Amino acid sequence: MTGSPLPMVVPDGGLPTRVRIHEVGPRDGLQNEKATVPTEVKAEFVRRLADAGLTTIEATSFVHPKWVPQLADAEQLYPRVADLPVALPVLVPNERGLDRALALGADRVAVFASASESFARANLNRSMDEALAMFEPVVTRGKAAGVHVRGYLSMCFGDPWEGEVPIPQVVHVCRVLLDMGCDELSLGDTIGVGTAGHVSALLTALTEAGVPVSALGVHFHDTYGQALANTLTALRHGVTTVDASAGGLGGCPYARSATGNLATEDLVWMLRGLGVDTGVDLGRLTATSVWMAGQLGRPSPSRTVRALSHQES
């Protein structure tokens, strides 16, 4: 069989000309792995992603090792990749994490908040606003240190406890995080339940509330297969920052409450077909995910990775 392994390029109206992919594989993808991935393999993963053209790669998390032992090597990993000519944001759950990241020279950090009242109650025994207030010193000190601060907002489209999360509640949390000083927000569909109309309604409500779309990224999970349709909808609303995970890495893609990140390759396939520039070399990226799947000992859940890596079968 012959033929091109790339889609025909046919632009569509109303879409941005360029999208910045916020690659979360090394952090969000690996944090739920049962096996401990060696630090050097993680560093090689980040290097290969950069070599494939990704310009923003979330490298690790400065969370307490007790909570996420898979990323306990953040201090060892970060210096190994810090010289790469790409943005390398790191997750910092609290001031202690911020201190650790700043001590290593990190210039981009991210905090992880939730739009769900039930999440705050169940996990922190606080109200949502009380939980959000916990992030204020992290954001304030991060901004004072001159670093770029991203705010993750999980459970924007539903949560495992209350089910539906009201749109005005999500808008409120976005405003609080931006008012704290966050440079960018990532709207997360953590349990993957959202559909395209919900995405439209949330982005419309945020725009009407004065939130600039340039400050918004989207983070969809493919739990119910909706991630790419939702992403396309967000692009039609002017969003130009899209989170994705190389090879679709991230927890169990089939458990309702777990992850199942949008695969970067599936996203790149769509954007390339639409003529939207990402700077990513799909062949190199796919090869990276195939290599990483070998390290993890199981196939990638990305449809594009599977199709391209079995193309002669």
Added chain:
Amino acid sequence: MTGSPLPMVVPDGGLPTRVRIHEVGPRDGLQNEKATVPTEVKAEFVRRLADAGLTTIEATSFVHPKWVPQLADAEQLYPRVADLPVALPVLVPNERGLDRALALGADRVAVFASASESFARANLNRSMDEALAMFEPVVTRGKAAGVHVRGYLSMCFGDPWEGEVPIPQVVHVCRVLLDMGCDELSLGDTIGVGTAGHVSALLTALTEAGVPVSALGVHFHDTYGQALANTLTALRHGVTTVDASAGGLGGCPYARSATGNLATEDLVWMLRGLGVDTGVDLGRLTATSVWMAGQLGRPSPSRTVRALSHQES
């Protein structure tokens, strides 16, 4: 864990209020199975799909058993399901197949054409127009017998030989099939390479050529994960007939040139979230696909089926 296994309903603008799902699982889904599925299991599959609310179920193919031995029991299967209160189209590759279908009282048939010149050359050693002419007596005799005729048009977005299939060529083939008397066309992305802009461009070109969108269905494959985003795009162009396969049944979803049908459950999840009526009970449909996966001895590739059937894991 608690919470609803259904998406929050948030309609979006510019979409139809109702979509008719053309369920292809029993025919397109099973025709590539290595194992022979017993006729009674196939009949039960069709019955369960009807019970889940699907109103159009492509039951089988009256193709020569030498070519598709998996469907060699068409004469035995059709009478077992013919009394169901749903539309039961059957594939007829030629006049002999039409004769067999008409003899059993079938009132809906489908022919399977291709938009690819190379396909005609490679498979039939004819030009595309010569290949299309072969269908004329089937369509003409079908219409004369008073049956509804669907024309499948494969390779609309690319083929494994020539790669890109020009849009004007697809428009030409559509016009030829409609002029023959086809009541409905199904635009197939057989190798799954198409992206949303390509879908927009083809549907725009067809509309401009005078093809009524009401005569068009779409048939996307999820080989590169694009099927649902492409379907959403088609809905925005007014398409209201969407082909899908329960549980994503159909060949190897990961081989480039093979199938990987859009899973009906993933489609229903999106449409339900968008407030688009399909009449399908997602729980019953998922249970049917779980049952069928058990018959076939391997898990469904549908993300929604996996998420819902492992919801307590």
